[in-house]
Amino acid sequence: MCGIIGYTGTDRGAIDVLMNGLSSLEYRGYDSAGVAVADSSLAVFKREGEVSALETAIPDDDIGGTAGIGHTRWSTHGPPSDTNAHPHTDCTGDVAVVHNGIIENYRTLQSELEADGHTFNSDTDTEVVPHLIETALAEGATREEAFRQAVQRLEGSYAVAAVFEGDETVYAARNESPLVLGLGDDGYYLASDVPAFIEYTDRVVYLEDGQFARVNPSGIVVTDEQGAIVETAVETISWDPEDAGKSGYDHYMLKEIHEQPTAIRKCLRERVTEMEGSITVSELADLERQGPVQFVACGTSYHAALYGARLLREQGVPAQCYLASEYDVESLPVGNETLVVGVTQSGETADTMRALRAANRVGASTLALTNVVGSSAARECDHVMYIRAGPEIGVAATKTFASQQVALAMLSQVLSPDRTPETDFIKRLRTLPDRIQRILDESNAQAIAETYVDADAYFFIGRGYNTPVALEGALKMKEITYKHAEGFAAGELKHGPLALVTEATPVFAIVTGESNAARTIGNIKEVEARGAPVVAVTDSPSDVDQYADHILEVPSSGPRCTPILSNIQLQLVSYWVANQLGRSIDKPRNLAKSVTVE
Incomplete structure (x- = not known):
């Protein structure tokens, strides 16, 4: 539920690529961010908060290194903090790791590592990975072998990437968490999602569960769990950077x-x-x-x-x-x-x-x-x-x-x-x-949003094909306004939720089609009798006008297609309420775009 970016190349400084990639991954939802750049030493910078906070933590002087990894974290283990932000390092500071997913056996691994003398600084499950790598290196494994041995001990879901001091290679693996590789003219990339590097290349390789990748300025090598090289298909993304x-x-x-x-x-x-x-x-x-x-x-x-x-x-x-x-x-x-x-x-x-x-x-x-x-x-x-x-x-x-x-x-x-x-x-x-x-051209949703921006809560009701639209309308209102909102099948309103209806509870009633309209109008009368303002989303304004305080009109398109149109009006209402409240509309708190943990 967060974002990974990695890069290795010869003509481009890693830090700029990583920071651009993190900015492009902000939409996925996160609460902290960090980068690690490998040169003769390993430079790690991470901060709680937005990517802009990380930018202030990176010194203005040139940071060498053409290989690195970056991460935006959405907290699962431990609260947002500088310490819990990724990347995480081992005791020596020679290896840095970023990870998406959940390592289910991290408690067992951490106890084992602590018994062997390893010191942990964070609350995260991820920190076991660099320490496992450190242990394997101490036992004589190569860096690739150490990374592979560490990953093979993990149980759960993961997309994981690592860099080492003095090494231009990025090592990566995945299991039930997305990871995509990018093939550019001046370097190679890896990320949780294509927007992280789309400005540099549109040629990609998708890793499968159980696969490992070795990425360096010479190219990409993908192997299976046994280390055998896997032939991969290169695909071309059909949209350009301006689409994002x-x-x-x-x-x-x-x-x-x-x-x-x-x-x-x-x-x-x-x-x-x-x-x-x-x-x-x-x-x-x-x-x-x-x-x-x-x-x-x-x-x-x-x-x-x-x-x-x-x-x-x-x-x-x-x-x-x-x-x-x-x-x-x-x-x-x-x-x-x-x-x-x-x-x-x-x-x-x-x-x-x-x-x-x-x-x-x-x-x-x-x-x-x-x-x-x-x-x-x-x-x-x-x-x-x-x-x-x-x-x-x-x-x-x-x-x-x-x-x-x-x-x-x-x-x-x-x-x-x-x-x-x-x-x-x-x-x-x-x-x-x-x-x-x-x-979109004619909607009066902005004016209605301004009228009810201070409401205590919002109810959405509909019948038949309009019930999912009511549920979705409420979800949009919750997600981006942080206001209480509920969606119901209109007939269920009187079976409990009506107790919550007040003069400060606008009810958005979706009234379209012929068969269910009369019964939904009956539900409108129920809330109207309790003093609640009513906004009707309808393709028949003349039938509903006398019962509603406001109308959001949609063209009539039959019982199966009109609900698609009704949803557009409700999206606009939620957007304009959130805009009036000054909310973080594109990156609502606590939420992630791609939910990759159970």
Whole structure:
């Protein structure tokens, strides 16, 4: 749940590359940062707080060395502090290590090392790694052997990288935590995510679980757990550095909200043909569904999965949605005919990966619906469908949620027992980008946010396809405003939550479509009677106007597509409330973009 950057080369100073990489990884969420540069000696700098605090700790005079590692930490073991920040070193200060993930057996290893005379300075699990390396070196191992021996003693998840005094080589390994290598013209890179080095190269190699990498100015060598060299495929990233910039917007989140028309067009491109009335997802051409579908996901992706499961049930497909952290193949009917769909923006979400791996072990077919080419989910599942949203830097997901919804809408047609094209549905999917653009151009969300910025709490309600949108609307409000917010199926409001409704509790009611609108209006009347202000997100303003204090209008696009539009309005409300409050919108406290620990 943090970021790693590494570099080795001949023409570029390591410190500049490392600091640029850390700045590019800030979106992942972190509470401290540090770097280690290897030259004739090992220079280590680390600080609690933002990368800017680290910058002030680095002396202005030139720091030699063309090899180094950097890290942004999201605390799991020990609070944020200078001491707990990575990199961590051994007793001699000759080796420095950075690590993502959790080392489950670190207590046992630390006790063993302390008994042998090693001294520990931090509260972290990571610090055992440099001491294990130190021990192996003392026993006569080479640096590569010592690194390999240390890693092989670790239990848990990790992406780990190390540098040594007087060595231009960076050593790295991974297990259930992402690590990608970059091949540049003037050096070689490694990182948790491509944005860390995309300004230098677009050629990458993805490490697999159990693989080791030796990276020096001469090139990259990847080996397996036994030390045998592994042939690797070099892939080219299809987006350029400008895609990861703010493009003049105040925040990445606002930029990414406004990128949703483009993102959805990319998701639909060459898959939906309105003229022929067809949906064709070429990467799923060999996908055969025989039995039930089970979705596993977390957070925003879980809300998208709820939407997808409902779409499938409407098509006559038995489909259920599970929080990945609660998914248990031992207590669920999962078999050879089950299709388990992991919805994960990053393709690295630890809980979702655990669920998908469990499903694979019992013989289920697995499908990854993800945004990241070459991610763990994409490589390990039997099938993969990319949502094509492009890089999303803001921690709070926006365009990836909309793209997931659209991808799931297409998947529902692919998996439908009745393959007869739904011409009207296909037409509505094709019109989504233009209708989202209309919302972005005309939305009054900023004014509504200013009206209710001082509210005590926010409630979001919806029915049917709008229930996941209500849940997502509340999650966005929590994530970036730090205000209390709750989302409910509208009918559940009266079964307890109504006790919390006051005049200082705005209720955002999603009222779209014909079948459920009347009942949701009934719920609006319930909160109105308690004095709560009501904001209606609706495609029928004339039907709701008399019951609501404010209207957020969306174009009518049918019961299955209109919820995608409703979500855009709620994203804007949350953004503008957070902006009014002066929150850290792109890097909300305590949160990480890619959640790689369980």
